[in-house]
Amino acid sequence: LTSSTTGERLHVIHIAAEMAPVAKVGGLGDVVTGLSKALQRKGHLVEVVVPKYDCLQYESIRDLKVLNMHVESYFDGRLFKNKIWVGSVEDSLRRTDTRFSAFFCASRAFFLKFPCCYMWQAPLYWDLYVPKGLDSARICFTCHNFEYQGSAPASELGSCGLDVHQLNRPDRMQDHSAHDRVNPVKGAVVFSNIVTTVSPTYAQEVRSSEGGRGLQDTINTYSKKFVGILNGIDTDAWNPATDPFLKVQYHSNDLDGKAENKAALRRYLQLSSVNDRQPLVACITRLVPQKGVHLIRHAIYRTLELGGQFVLLGSSPVPEIQREFEEICDHFKTHEHARLVLKYDEALSHLIYAASDMLIIPSIFEPCGLTQMIAMRYGSVPIVRKTGGLNDSVFDFDDDTIPSHYRNGYTFLTANEQDFSNALQLAVNHYMNDADSWKQLVQKVMNLDFSWDSSAPLYEELYHKSVARARSRK
Ligand code: ADP
Structure with a gap:
């Protein structure tokens, strides 16, 4: 993060593990691309550095070429030559013309040998580059999920050319679980100029022992540089009026198109189409404990009891969970x-957002969550647990203590089947018993603004302040 000496134009370099659509596993990929595009639209120069995975979606990268230079990096007593590819990522499929360049680095030392190499960057910067006078950049560490901390043997710091003795200390990178392990997320919190996380509520939650996953003391020590900014969604990529993945495009004043997508999804998945007014409840998620898998399972049976239809799109990296859902999948074949x-399945996810009447997100914790925002843009009413970013973006339809224009979904507090079931039932009853009021709710949520237009300026302001502070110290 640097700025030109003449103007307010920032040079922002995002170093990330994901970037939609070229490399996306979950919400992180969406966020990197959405925020980059929003900052670029504001006139800043934005570059994204991602590993050159074998599975990159090459058709989304234009003019990919190898740079005629080698950047060397040190690993285990040897210097490695890193090839760097540069290309533009433009979302022609999604009909936007925004471009920004991306560096695709295949570096054994930086991207293959280290777990969580991205978070090593902050200590690397202060330890290796600043002493050599390369000190004009500021580092902002945005943590998308404090659950994934990637602790590693402290000796790996040495392999990377860093001073193990200096960094493997309780007030620096030492992991809370073992003296001979270092924690890159902790290092990033300690060594970055600014630390952000992806919603105001999550920024509070991680300060407690339950939410901080062992990092709460470090986060509290550095609370002055710690801020929660709600993610936005890329409203070009997620736009029911232009979405090429849909059977029919639609907008809030013409909901017939939404009904056609519902019919199309039912046909595609061979679900009954007898009753147009049968609510379709959906869930699109990684099936990991964070997402409340027991509540998701419960919702399938409860929705059927309430007379609705249920569609789940998801997969799990956890073998037991994957097996359990395979059995349920078989049962409902x-x-x-x-x-x-x-x-x-990216394409199917778009159709499900468009086709569904409600989307459930019963997360145990949720740093921000994007699916509730995407769902609303497509007129699917979110039913969520009040945690993290869900608590900052979904407000209960029946809660009289909240101004009515904010009320945009159904919420519950305790992660148990009963409370979730009540919220689901209230939503289904609303849908079945008052079609007009439901339609108004659908139109309202579709018109809410969850674009990066609200959040990108907050990042911009933080970046500017940090760069200005650095300059004033020179
Ligand atoms: P997380 O980053 O924790 O996975 P988010 O709600 O922030 O959760 O982002 C999830 C993103 O991944 C959304 O864009 C969602 O549509 C997408 N997604 C999740 N599971 C699938 C799936 N099985 N197929 C397609 N897209 C998915």
Whole structure:
């Protein structure tokens, strides 16, 4: 993060593990691309550095070429030559013309040998580059999820050319669980100029022992540089009026298109189409404990009891969870009202957002969550647990203590089946018993603004302040 000496134009370099659509596993990829595009639209120069995975979606990268230079990096007593590819990522599929360049680095030392190499960058910067006078950049560490901390043997610091003795200390990078392990997320909190996380509520939650996953003391020590900014969504990529993945495009004043997508999804998944007014409840998620898998499972059966249809799109990196859902999937293979699709499928996810009437997100914790915002943009009403970013973006329809224009979904507090079931039932009853009021709710949520236009300026302001502070110290 640097700025030109003449103007307010920032040079922002995002170093990230994901970037939609070229390399996306979950929300991080969406966020990197959405924030980059929003900052670029504001006139800043934005570059994204991602590893050159074998599975990159090459058709989304234009003019990919190898730079005629080698950047060397040190690993285990040897210097490695890193090839760097540069290209532009433009979302022609999604009909936007924003471009920004991306560096794709295949570096054994930086990207293959280290777990969580991205978070090593802050200590690397202060330890190796600043003493050589390369000190004009400021570092902002944005943590998307404090659950993934990637602790590693302290000796790996030495392999990387860093001073193990200096860094493996309780007030620096030492992991809370063992003296001979270092924690890159902790290092990033300690050594970055600014630390952000992805919603104001999550920024509070991680200060407690339950939410901080061992990092709460470090986060509290550095609370002055710690801020929560709610993610936005990329409203070009997620736009029901232009979405090429839909059967029919639609907008809030013409909901017939939404009904056609519902019919199309039912046909595609071979669900019963007998009753147009049968609510379709969906869930699109990674099936990991964070997402409340027991509540997701419960919702399938409860939705059927309430007379609705249920569609799940998700897969799990945890073998037991994957097996359990495969069994449920088998059980409902030919059911007329429930279908589980256990894979990652971008195109199908768009159709499900458009087709569904409600989307459930019963997370145990949720740093921000994007699916509730995407769902609303497509007129699917979110039913969520009040945690993290869900608490900052979804407000209960029946809660009289909240101004009515904010009320945009159904929420519950305690992560148990009963409370979740009540919220689901209230939503289904609303849908079944008052079609007009439901339609108004659908139109309202579709018109809410969850674009980066609100959040990108907050990042911009933070970046500017940090660069200005650095300059005033020179
Ligand atoms: P997380 O980053 O924790 O996975 P988010 O709600 O922040 O959760 O982001 C999830 C993103 O991944 C959304 O864009 C969602 O549509 C997408 N997604 C999750 N599971 C799938 C799937 N099985 N197929 C397609 N897209 C998925």
